[in-house]
Amino acid sequence: MDDKSIFSRHVVNISPAPSTFGMLARVKEKERRGERVIDMSIGEPDMDTPEAIKEAAMKALRDGKTHYSPSAGIPELREAIAEFETKRKGVPISPGEVIVMPGGKPVLLYLLLALTDEGDEVIYFEPGWGSYRVMLEMLLVKPVPIRTTEAEGWRINTAELAQRITERTRFIIINSPNNPTSAVASLADLEEIARIVQDHPRLLVLSDEVYSTLVYEGAKHHSILSLPGMKERTVLMESLSKAFAMTGWRLGYGIFPEPMVKCVVNLISNTISCTNTFVQYAGLAALTEALPEIERLRAIFQARRDLLVKLLRDIRGITFVEPRGAFYAFVNIKGTGMSSEGFSDMLLEEHSVATVPGTSFGPSGEGYIRFSFATKLENIEEGIARFKKAVERISTL
Numbered sequence: 001m002d003d004k005s006i007f008s009r010h011v012v013n014i015s016p017a018p019s020t021f022g023m024l025a026r027v028k029e030k031e032r033r034g035e036r037v038i039d040m041s042i043g044e045p046d047m048d049t050p051e052a053i054k055e056a057a058m059k060a061l062r063d064g065k066t067h068y069s070p071s072a073g074i075p076e077l078r079e080a081i082a083e084f085e086t087k088r089k090g091v092p093i094s095p096g097e098v099i100v101m102p103g104g105k106p107v108l109l110y111l112l113l114a115l116t117d118e119g120d121e122v123i124y125f126e127p128g129w130g131s132y133r134v135m136l137e138m139l140l141v142k143p144v145p146i147r148t149t150e151a152e153g154w155r156i157n158t159a160e161l162a163q164r165i166t167e168r169t170r171f172i173i174i175n176s177p178n179n180p181t182s183a184v185a186s187l188a189d190l191e192e193i194a195r196i197v198q199d200h201p202r203l204l205v206l207s208d209e210v211y212s213t214l215v216y217e218g219a220k221h222h223s224i225l226s227l228p229g230m231k232e233r234t235v236l237m238e239s240l241s242k243a244f245a246m247t248g249w250r251l252g253y254g255i256f257p258e259p260m261v262k263c264v265v266n267l268i269s270n271t272i273s274c275t276n277t278f279v280q281y282a283g284l285a286a287l288t289e290a291l292p293e294i295e296r297l298r299a300i301f302q303a304r305r306d307l308l309v310k311l312l313r314d315i316r317g318i319t320f321v322e323p324r325g326a327f328y329a330f331v332n333i334k335g336t337g338m339s340s341e342g343f344s345d346m347l348l349e350e351h352s353v354a355t356v357p358g359t360s361f362g363p364s365g366e367g368y369i370r371f372s373f374a375t376k377l378e379n380i381e382e383g384i385a386r387f388k389k390a391v392e393r394i395s396t397l
Contacts, residue, residue, distance in 0.1 A: 014137040023344075027354045038383035040371045041354040043179065043328070045245040047300070050293045053244060056285030060278035069277040071269040072261070073100025073253070077280045080287040081253050085236070088212075089226045099254045099264055100283070102275045104210050104239035107254035108135055108173075110264050111206055111235055115170045116141045123164055124173035125156055127180055127330065127361035127368070129208070132173055144169070147364045150332060153321050154183035158192040165196070171204040171235075172197065174224060177211040177325025180361045180370040184215055184325040187222045194227045205234045210252070211326040213243040213294045216302050219324040225255070232257045242327075243294050244286045251275065251283045301327050304373040304380055311384040317391050327374045330358065334367040336394045343390075344369050351386040 023041040030037050072078065078095040086093045101107060108131075116122070118140040124132045126145040136143045144164055148154045161172070174193065176185035197203050205224055212221045225234040239252035256264060268274070286293075308329055309322050317335040333343050340357035347353045347369070356372075358365030371387075373380055 009140060010138050014134050023348070023354050023356060026348060030348075030352065035352055037348070037352045037354055038375075038379050038386065039354045040373070040375060040379070040383050041356050042374070043372050044247040044374060045242065045297065045301075045327075046375050047245050047297065049245050049249070050286075050290045052289045053246065053282045053286050056289070057249075057278055057282035060281035065278045065281055067277060069274045069280060071274050072265045073098065073275060074277070074280045074284070077284045077287075080284055081255075084287050085238075085255060089223055091226050091231055093231075093255055094258075097255050097258055097261060099256060099261065099268070100275050100280060101252050101254060101268070102250040102272065103241070104208070104237050104252035105131060105135075106268075106272075107235065107237040107252065108132070108206060108208075110254075110267050111171070112136070112139050112141060113267055114260060114263050115204070119168065120170045121166060121168045122171055122173065123161065123169060125175070125178075126363075127154075127358060127365040128173075128175060129179045130360050130362070133362070141170075142168070145362055145364075148181070148183070149364075150319065150321055150330075150368075154178065154181040154330075156185060156189050156193070158189060158196065161193065162196050165200060165203065169200070169203060171206050173206045173208060175208040177215060177221065179211065179326055180328050180356070180358070180365070180368075181321065181330045182323035182326045182328045183321070184219045184221060187220075190222055190224045191227060194224055194230050194233075197233055198229055203233070204257075205230070206237060207234055208237045210237065210239040211242055212238070214298055214301055214327060215325045216305050217322070217324055221325065235260070240283055240286055243297070244290060245297065246282075246286070249279050249282060251279050301373065304375070304377060307377055308371065308373045308380050308384065311381065311388075315384075315388045315391055317395050323373075327372055329371045329373065330365075330368050331371060332368055333391070336391060338394065340366055340369055347387065347390055351390050353383045353386045353390075 027037050027039050078098040081098045082093045082095045121142045121144050123144045133143045146160050207224050215221050224230050236255035241247040319332040323329050340359045344355050344357040356370040358368030
């Protein structure tokens, strides 16, 4: 079926999917041929899910938790999420504002379905997670990217934000800590964004905080939801994937302003019905029995981050902003004279190191590659040594 005319406008014009999983497929193929690849591309913790969580899932299966659950999630998990987020955000969150979903992405999808019509606009910041643009284009919503820059530490440009809002803007996406730049939004910038939003009665914020437990070097994660007047103007997108090494479990949640909950739950009940029931009991164990794992995993990533920063500092011809959150380094390779895709391809094919080209995160990512440090210390050491060799070889050509 090569004739695009048979497909709907929802799919024919969307941008190519982010290359992260495409890169993973190439890595697996090289490994199948017996090559040792240092994979610093995929954004998932490499450690196993904590035992208490796995045991809870197996117990739920043995106890017959294999049937439909309420579309918004089992009450016990919604209560645990509300308690967890109330403590973290410093504002009261009720279980009735929590909707459990199979991962974080559906929060954005259902928000788009609930709020937008064809031709509406959504603002986000670039470089940014590639799925933002793809989902917007899928629903015929106009993406409005605002560029951030390395020179400004990937800081959100609030002045440009204020200028880009129109009568068709439905919401603004904030991602902090950020994928791919690992920048953490300051409280002052979030306060300015909140002021801008409150000047527009119909405008909301989607706060993507899936890396919120991973901050380093004294950085502090702030949520715009916590600011005065913003709880009723903010949708929180969260996931258990990063905090508890649960990427394959597909378990996330959204916190919605109370008036939106009924609409979103109705969308879920008429599409996916509900999130996998026994997995929800695993999530309940994560938030009630495995909370110490959050700091244990964060400390592991801190050590990996520190090693990566130390090694990158020793490479001439590249620049980068030190990661303050998440588990990525967004590295400037413009000094090599190569494009992002060209360099990333060369690094994989000639040096067996997998990264993600910066253009996967929008046009402003050209000239950068993303390293994930969600891998063992020895892999980071070997991967960056190979990267250094590649940069030095190009500089002598």
